[in-house]
Amino acid sequence: MKAYSIVIAGGGSTFTPGIVLMLLEHMDRFPIRQIKMYDNDAQRQQTVAEACGIYLKEHAPQIAFCYTTDPETAFTDVDFVMAHIRVGKYAMREKDEKIPLKYGVLGQETCGPGGMAYGMRSIGGVLEILDYMEKYSPEAWMLNYSNPAAIVAEATRRLRPHSRILNICDMPVDLEEKMARMCGLDSRKEMVVRYFGLNHFGWWTSIRRKSDGSDLMPQIREHMKKNGYMDGIPPQEHAETSWAETFEMARDVYALDPDTIPNTYLKYYLYPDRAVRHSNPDYTRANEVMDGREKTVFSECRRIIEAGSSANCNFQADAHASYIVDLAEALAHNTQQRMLLIVPNGGAIENFDPDAMVEIPCLVGSNGYEKICQGRIPTFQKGLMEQQVAVEKLVVDAWCEHSYQKLWQAMTLSKTVWSADVAKQILDDMIVANKDYWPELH
Structure with missing residues (x-):
């Protein structure tokens, strides 16, 4: 069986060690000959990569390993680019969340004004990586799970329509695992699902x-x-209160349409006032992550480096991230795996914009994907999706045209913002905060 060369774009991410361990756990079905890491933050990447290098040397010495900030070194001789970049890192995520909250609007990583700000930063970074891949390894596939996936996917559809990129998200994977447990199943792979929507904005219509x-x-x-998605564990016993609230609140989102099962992120659009009330404007999800996973992972990396050994390592394989291997394996070995991807609609949802980037089940093989048609969708979901997909398209318009007007329109149109005045105030603050990342708007 052929062994593959992989570059992890976003090598300095706190998720990278878990991705590396997950890849090693699935070597029987997806052999690896080389792992590279690429990041434009050399110092941050060095800490993560040196710790991962020690782990690989001790557990999989046959795998070649390197890390670099040089695109040619990183992207030459690779079969798959696994991209999970965060332009601006958690410092900018904190601003994405806290600026809207100043005006009583929810602050969230991928939804509302925060998601638009993040999207304006992410588009250029993802396109840059895609261009490096096409220059140095034109036969490779890019598996992109960088957020905000909906905006990034719209940008790549429009600006790189022939590129070998697949956009995918882990949230449905996590929720399907929870649903499998509700039914006493060992894995989501024991279920066949039908689902339609946009990224972080969708509904399951059939689970068998x-x-x-x-x-x-x-x-x-x-x-x-x-x-909701709570599985009998009291909310206070969850490590992160914000996620416990999200899983529990899915009960109220579900109540709006009991014929379908909703994605958790819909709470931000359907109950934005409640999301604001449950937020601390001085300590948001970004702060939780910086004080939690960020410190834990980097502390463990430094401990491994100082010891020169990964003995008693506290890294854990990112088990649910095995969907990344599922996708790579499907492309490499033509498995025709059924997976949720973010793809151009093109009639897969019959009564919806053909140019919209929708999240639906697809069959994945060596030539890419085939969409599984979902038929017509109900008026309630169609109306919500039309509003949200217009927001996403306007954000990409704003990035392409350097248009202040289009981004103001996007923020005004979002279901999370109730006034064009408020949208303008948030946007003006966001422009100042993102001066080093966004194109100059006019």
Whole structure:
């Protein structure tokens, strides 16, 4: 079986060690000959990469390993680019979240004004990596799970329409694992799902047991009605209160349409006032991450480097990230795996914009993907999606045209913002905060 060369773009991410361990756990079905790491922040990447290098030397010495800030070194001789970049890092995420909250608007990483600000930073970074890949390894595939995936996917559709990039998100994977547990199954892979929407903005319409085709929706609906995505664990026992609230609040999102099972992020659009009330404007999710995972991962990296050994390592394989290997394996070995991807609609949702980037099930093989048609969608979801996809398109318009007007329109149109005046105030603050990252708007 052929062994593959991979570059992890975003090598300095706190998720990178978990990705490396996850890749090693699946070597039986996706052999690896080389792992590279690439990041434009040399110092940050060095800490993560040196620790991962020690782990690889001790656990998989046959795998060649290097890390670099040089694009030619990173992207030459690779089969897959696994991209999870965060332009501006957590310092800018903190601003994305706190600036809207100053005006009583929710502050969130991928939703509302914060998501638009992040998108304006991410577009250029993702396009840059895609261009490096096409220059140095034109036969490679880029598996992009950089946020905000919806805006990034619209930008790559429009600006790099023939590129070998697949946009994918881990949130549905996580929620499907929770649904599998609701039904007493060991894995989401025991289910066959139908789903439609935009990224972080979608609904499951059918969930069946793969082995016999039996309908699992009644059981899942009953659980959602009582508990949302909570699985019987009291909220206070969850490590991160913000996520516990999100999983529990899915019960109220579900109540709006009990025929479908919703993505958790819909709470930000359907109950934005409640999201604001439950937010601390001085300590947001970015602060939680910086004080939690960020410190924990970098502390462990430094400990491994100082010891020169990964013995008693506290890194954990990012188990649910195995969807990345599923995608790579499907492309490499033509498995025709059924996966949720973010793709141009093109009629897959019959009564929706053909140019919209929608999230739907696809069959993935060596030639890319084939969309599984979802038919017509109900008026409620269609109306919400039309508003949100217009926001995403306007953000990409703003980036391409350097247009203040288009970004103001995008923020005004978002269901999370109730006034054009408020949208303008947030935008003006965002421009100042992002002066080193956004194109100059006029």
